[in-house]
Amino acid sequence: MSFQLIERLQHKDNAVPVEQLCRVLEVSRSGYYAARKRRQIPPAVCQASVHLKAAFAASGGAYASRRLRAAVALRGVVMGRYRMRSLMRQHGLRSAWKRKFVHTTDS
Structure with missing residues (x-):
């Protein structure tokens, strides 16, 4: 300031x-x-971040750091799980699992 x-x-x-x-x-x-x-100096675009966001979007927002690390590794970008976590945190990516459909009534 x-x-x-x-x-x-x-x-x-x-x-x-x-x-x-x-x-x-x-x-x-x-x-x-x-x-x-x-x-x-303009901020550099991290190559790993681009792959991370693409894999997260392809998963429908369901993948967390472990699955995302495997998905990004298939694309050729190898990084650790904790690095993946910190990148997810920086970009505001939070995984949300799909709830199972539960029958509440017995017909």
Whole structure:
């Protein structure tokens, strides 16, 4: 947040030096420049995430980390179960099993 404030104050007519702004906001100057550089780089698309989402959609949202790991391994992407779990958590994928039909009345 403070890096964005420094950026805004730099674009005004009476620009304050970056060194002075960093000192007042108690952030490092190198941290400001690193954050500015990180913002310019577009986020990379993880190849495993693409396969993960496709396999999850193909399963109808029923596969959890163990089955998804096997399904993705068939596509040629090998990864561990816990890595699969964390990717599922990042993308908001939660498995839901189908309930069995239960007869409630006896005809």
